[in-house]
Amino acid sequence: MAYKNKTVGIYTLGCKVNQYESEAISEELERRGFSIVSPACVCDAYVINTCTVTAESDRKARQFIRRAIGKNANAAVVVTGCMAQISADEIAAIEGVDAVVGNADKMSCAEIIERLFANGKNEKTEIFITDIKSSPFEKMRIGHFDRTRAYVKIEDGCESRCTYCIIPDARGGIRSKPVEDVISEVTALTRGGCREIVLTGIETGSYGKDLGGIDLADLLCRIDKIEGIGRVRLGSLDPSLIKEDFVKRIAELESLAPHFHLSLQSGSNRILALMKRKYNARQAMAAIELLRKYIPNVKFTTDIIVGFPQESEENFGETVEFVKAAGFLTAHIFPYSKRKGTPAAIMQGQISKDEKSRRLHLLEAVEADVRRGILEAEIERGNVKDVLFETFSDGVAVGHTADFLEVHVPSSRPLHAEIYPIRFISTDGNVLFGEIA
Structure with a gap:
């Protein structure tokens, strides 16, 4: 415990996998006697866990690195994550x-x-970079997280090789956490009082491909049998992996939250083909309809890239219409960003920054209209749903339903990690306001 007075701040950028891995690093540091504090503090050491999915991600990573050094020039500074894997020399400079x-x-x-x-x-x-393509699943687990929600990393890597994406180079091929390790970790978190488990990975739907004889549905069935298990929420899924047999099996599970994040990227067949996605727009919509058929009140969120090379106004319009038809609760919309070494970076027909910005704002407005319609329908139906509360500020408790609706309720006290049935009263178009039923 020689380091009990030494403080470490951890900056985390990017995806839920990074959030999980930062927590694992944090717990290992605590086991060695360090105190984990906010990275906004002047710390004795900093860990910056980076993302490299876009050029903006790289810019933010550099900003956080320099911010840490600026806070304490004598601090130990360690940079890890996807940008570290791809651009080690740039960071080392x-x-x-x-x-x-x-x-x-x-x-x-x-x-x-x-x-x-x-x-x-x-x-x-010092640079510590291992060939990610030949690396096994790195053993890590967490023993505690926020009591409301915990991320559990079940898979790492991706083999899709979409033309815009550098992540396979940063994360390597598909590697799955052994089933018993997942069950052990989820069981421990559940016994520790965690009310919601989010299963996450780089290509979550590919879980088990490297293990043989098991898939994501098998794992979900095992988790559903854990005594006292609360909600189980899935990370991002590729629409091509959603088949009727899979949906039928998971629809029977009491613990599974009726919310799916589908990594759509575009609603245009032409653009999906240029991206080398594994599905077309019709197949993506079929996946949504399949989930709606078997899972009542299911909600969808998504990721979309606008301004991909050669995206015409007609192609963009197809994405707009898809967003309307699919009824996404939220969409993370990004302007296309060139990543060095990817096929899309050297494609003809690059879209201007101004045009990408125009399309981004237009689609955000459409997304907002769709979301408002979903929330108003919840009120009109007089719905009452269980809400798991997460935060509390200025007399308002905030939480989420199983189908991922954000709900605000007036309260005289924090309701952290508590679940109450809530009647929806009004909406501002982004969240629901309600009262305990």
Whole structure:
């Protein structure tokens, strides 16, 4: 416990997988005696867990690295994550960075920080990058998270090779966490009082492909049998993986939240083909209709890229119409971003920044109209739904229903990790306002 007075702040950028991995790093640091504090504090050490999905992600990563160094020039600074895996030399060139750690070695961050405290800051940045393509699933688990919701990483890597995406180079091929390890981790979190488990991965729907004889539905069935299990929510799914047999099996599970995040990317057949996605617009809509057929009150969220190379006004219009027809509760909409080394980066017909911005704002307005319609329908039907509360501020408790509706309720006290039936009264178009029924 020599480090009990040493503080570490962890900046986390990007996806739920990164959030899970940051928590695992945090717990390992705590086991070694360090105190984990907000990265906004002046800390003795910083870990920056980066994302590289877009150029903006890289910019934010550099910003956070420099912010950490600016807070304490003598702090130990370790940078890990997807940008570290892809652009190690670029990060190492930033003065003040002590170590750059790839995705296959994240759990070594605590040991590296220990060594930096023992020996002092490095004169030259150390780089720890393993060939991600030949790396096994890195063993990590979490013992505690927020009591409301915990992320559990069940899979890493992607083999899709979409033309715009650099993540397969940052994360490697599909590697699944062994079933018994997942069950053990989820059981421990449930016994610790966690009310919702979010299963996450880079390509979650591909879970088990490398294990043989098991798939995501099998895993969900096992988790559903855990004593005391609360809600189980799935991370992002590729529409091509949603088949009738899969949907029939998971529709029977009491624990599974009726909310699916589908990584659509575009509603245009032509653009989906240029992206090398594994489905067309008709197949993506069929997946949505299949889930609606078997799972009552199901809600959908999605990711969409606008301004992909060669996207015509007609192609963009097809995406707009798809968003309306699908009825997405929310859509994470991004302007296309060139990633060095990807086929899309050198495609003809690159769209201007101004045009990408125009399409982004137009689609955001459509998304907002769709969401308002969904929320108003909940009120008109007089729905009462269980809400798991997460935060409390200024006399208002905030939580989510199983189908991922955000609900605000006036309260005289925090309702953290409690579940109450809530009657919906009004909406501002983004969230629902209600009262305990």
